Amino acid sequence: MSEGVPVLTGALDKIVSHSDDQEEGEISEQPWFHGSLNPKIAFSRLLSSGSFLVTNDEHDRLSFCLYMKWNGRCFRTDIPFNPITKKYSLGSVERNSIVDLINFYIVNQLPVSEDIGAVLFSPIVVPQFSSMNESETCVPLVDGTGHEEYGVFGGFNPGRRGLGSPQYALTPPTGRRLNRNRIRYLPMNEKPSHYENFKLNKSLGNLTSIYCDPSNFCGRTLSLQTTSFTDLTNKDTASQRLTGMCQGFVNYDLALTFLTFIDVARILDEDVFYFVGKILLNAGVDAVAACLAIETASILTLNWLPDSGDSISLPSDGYSLLLWPAANGYRRDLFNRDRFLSLFLTASIVLQKEVDSKAALLALWMDVIEKLTSCHKDYFTANALANGICVDQILNQKSLWEQAFGCKENPEAVDKLKSLLLERRVQGANSIETAASCLAQIDVCVPNIAPLVEELYRVQPPDVDFGGIPPVPLLQKLSVAKGVYSRQRKNGAICIDLWVKKRWLELHTIQIPDDLHSALKTENLLLLLMGPVDISRNDVLEDYCRKLTKTLSLLSDS
Known part of the structure; x- marks a missing residue:
């Protein structure tokens, strides 16, 4: 071995050491990094504020752990380091440094793991004072998914300052x-x-x-x-x-012109819906069902009808703001979509001037419901459409049903169709589970739909005040969806096969006309039915719903 080898090795060691020192200095500046910390103390800090923090091993500075608080539970997961690629990994993402890896999840707001669905939202800063009793607040549990889970049994009692940790303010600057x-x-x-x-x-x-x-x-x-x-x-x-x-958290940016092919001049414009009816009939059952299924998947995976080639589609308005995974709150976007899709279907049939067009659209929507359930397994959308057909202005039109399905000679066939449709609707707690099954298979979304609704409902009973609180049927639906998710997750099936992942690529292989794509986009349904209305105001929303109901009730029996 030459004498130069040790010299080169020493120089390389200095370079590597300098690089490590740079990275260590960079991570020490991060508000979410707490240095070497006892796991129980780390979990106790989760109770104070924020949703996550990162620590490292005092014996191995390349070993890091991520602590997260999600849905009232605390989790700990290791951040593996690959000595060959020299990269850290979390979920499916790899980065050269811990800082880049954590910042990726903070900026893009993606779940760090599919089985938990936790998102790194607000970092927990190192407290100025640490408590001597911090380690007594948490007890380790087992959640069966490979993550350590901690139950919360006490509060956070600030005491003396921790030694050897960077100092950060407990609250962010007022100008943040x-x-x-x-x-x-x-x-x-x-x-x-x-x-x-x-x-x-x-x-x-x-x-x-x-x-x-x-x-x-x-x-x-x-x-x-x-x-x-x-x-x-x-x-x-x-x-x-x-x-x-x-x-x-619910506000629509309707100042933009979403509709390029029609002019929405007033509420329930018959000419507009005549044109929309033509689009639906020309597109056909398969395209309409696929388009609606894509929209469902887009809402639940937060890719709002993205353009090809876009890796991440960020929201640009108040409506799209809600369309992100694991939204730990009242998913008013889902509730509004269900409501307006039903109204859109009703209007698309009732507002047609020709009886033949009404019959053709009724037949199309019935076939779309069947396609959504049998092919796409999108029970959530199918139920919204079924509710739209079951209004009196459509369900009670005997001649319309006979013409739509060519069964004037067989009235029993019409009664059977209506009976099947009514059975499909979500009315009771038992059948709610069927409509929730689509959502229940999306682990990064469903477990977080119901908790805040239940919390709001508990803190503010409906008889105390109105506004912002969902009605009892919606609360029941979301609670059942959460229960379905919990059972499936406990059985281990939900972590393997997700509905959106299973359907996404297949859905995007279907060719859908651009005008149909635009017509069935939820913002456009709102514009078609309501005009530029501030959906965050319940009084305005209900006023327009009353006007819509009155308008439909005045239409003649065809």
């Missing part, structure tokens, strides 16, 4: 601005088993740390000022705060 693309999740703690009034303030503080003023969602503003609940005036009641919070 949060990009609206990242306002998608409401970190929650487990709700108490028995609700008591004196715990209200504590519950509100745990519910969320961000209050969104609905007025900030106007136009195309991409950032807004955030305010802590503790900064709100004391005169605001709990129900007012919760209502305002919900409304802040």
Whole structure:
């Protein structure tokens, strides 16, 4: 061996050591990095604020762990390092450094693992003072998925300052601005088993740390000022705060012109719906069903009808803001889509001027429902369509059904069709599970639909105040969906075969006309039915729904 080899090796060691020192210095500057920390203390810090933190092994500085709080539970997962590729990995993503890896999930708001669905939303900063009793607040449990899960049994009691850890402020600077693309999740703690009034303030503080003023969602503003609940005036009641919070997360940017092929001049324009009816009939059953299934998958996986080649489709308006995975809140986007899709179907038939067109569209929609359930397994959309057909203006038109299905000589066939349609509708708790089965197979979305709804419903009973709180049937539907998910996840099936992943590539291989794609986009349904209406205002929404119902009731019997 030559004498130069040790010299070169030493130089290389210095370079590697310098690189490691640079990375160590970079990670020490991150607010989410807590250094070497006892696991129990790490979990106890999850109870204070935020949703995640990162630690490393005091004996191996290349070994890191991620601690997360999600849906009231605490999780710990290792961040593997590949010595061959020199990369860290989390989920399916690999990066050269821990900082790049964590920042990727923070910026893109993607679940770090499919079985948990947790998203790195708000980092937990290193406290100025650490408690001597921190390690007594959590007890390790087993969740059966390969992750350590911790149950919460106590609160966080700040005490003396921790040694050897970077110092960060407990609260962000007052001038901090949060990009609206990242306002998608409401970190929650487990709700108490028995609700008591004196715990209200504590519950509100745990519910969320961000209050969104609905007025900030106007136009195309991409950032807004955030305010802590503790900064709100004391005169605001709990129900007012919760209502305002919900409304802040639901706002539509309808100033843009989504429809390029038709001019929406007024509500329920018969000429517009005549044109839409032609689009539907020309497209055919297969294309319409596939387009609706794509929209369902787009909503649930947060790719809102993306262009080919786009790796990540970020939302650009208040409506799309809700369309992201694991949205830990009231999925009003799903509720509104269900409502407006039903109204859209009803209007597309009733507003046709020709009886032949009405009959043809009725037959088409019935076939679309069958295609959605048998081929695409999209029970969620199929149920919305079934509700649209079951209105009196369509269901009671005997001559329309006879003409649509060519069974004037056999009235029993019409009765059988109606009976099957009514059976398909979601009415009771038992059949709700069928409609929820589509959602229940999407683990990064469903477990987080119901918790906030239940929390809001618990804190603000419907007889106390109105606005922002879903009706009882919706609450039941979401609760059942959550229950379906829990059972499937417990059996281990849901982590293997996800509905969206299974259907996405197949759906995108189907050729769909551009005008159909545009007509069945939910924003366009809103424009067709309602015009530019602020959906965040329940009074305005209900007023337009009443007008729609009255208009439909005045239409002549065909």
